[in-house]
Amino acid sequence: MPPVYLDHAATTPLDPEVLEAMLPFLRENFGNPSSLHRVGQRARGAIDEARARVASLLGARDAEIVFTGSGTEADNLAIVGATVAASSRADGTARSDLVASTLEHHAVLNSAKSLDRSAHRVTLARATEAGEVDLDDLEDLIDHTTALVSVMFANNETGVIQPIEEVVRLARSRGALVHTDAVQATGKVRIDVGQLGVDLLTASAHKIHGPKGVGALFVRSGTRMTALIRGGSQERNRRAGTENVAGIVGFGKAAELAQARLARDSVRVAGLRDDLERALLAAGHGAVTVNGSPDRRICSTTSLSFAGVPGEDLLIALDLGGIAVSTGAACAAGSPEPSHVLKAMGLSRDRVNGSLRFSLGRGTTKEEIDRTVKAVMVAVERMRRKDAQPRGVRGG
């Protein structure tokens, strides 16, 4: 039986149209976009076109898109670049502190950690059990020293969409800039940076059927940034280094496809996600719970906890049956760490340990969902039976 891939939050397969768009830039169109001759200018033109496509997906102006080497790099540029720039203003308006949330991806949390502690205060707002940033706590943390507030658009483990409009309102009322990591939301939710009012927004190509190793940071015109990678004047001096032309072209094509398919795909994928959830909740008889508010989520993701069943073991059992899912846990050097997101939401240890993330994509089918439901039910049942046996009988 063909494998079932339900880990699109980790990465998505490259769309064949994206590959087709990229290939000429890995072969005959190999020019350096900074070269003045026509070979170079062909590559420059392709980058300009890709920039316009990514800008269109986000409701930004072309000049406000900075291509980076990943979503992680775009997060680093936003967190460090904007905070450092705001703290070095010489006109008496300098602000040096960063406020983020405990729900953030490690790309944001570890960028924040890298800021010099003697120069920048970093604080993290608590999360609610529903998986949203606690707005009261956030409000308490933002003050006249806050340079930047960073709250993700949608969480990568639960899919919960954050109240970004309120975050923007709170930050603006105290004169701080706002960044949102929209890596999981891009292409799944209509995003218009103008309406949203954020100053900085991160996107990543490989989450929308584009290539790995390409990200983008929206930087609202007039926002001061300190570049992290120094060298040539590429990306208007905000990100030096010869551009990954094929990757950027692929990102542009993926953005164009995502924009064209967003309305249709998001409704279909949400329907399948809901089918999966309903079937597993019904079969679980109260032993299966949804992590995070089911009412405010991107279409593709659900985090479920299976009481008394280690998520890791369930993942392995499903993998052996040809179904790829993920635990909320990030594995560091072979030692699985419990999910910082689910812990931040205040979930019990049992719920955190028994969690599994299913993330669907535009290619997911009803047959795959039905097969997954059956496989999960069989695996959970088998594990519970094994657990109920007296110690001496176990094995094999």
Ligand SMILES: Cc1ncc(COP(=O)(O)O)c(C=O)c1O
């Ligand atoms: C919310 C979020 N931010 C940032 C990243 C990092 O993006 P990239 O893999 O392009 O470095 C990810 C990737 O999983 C993510 O889910």
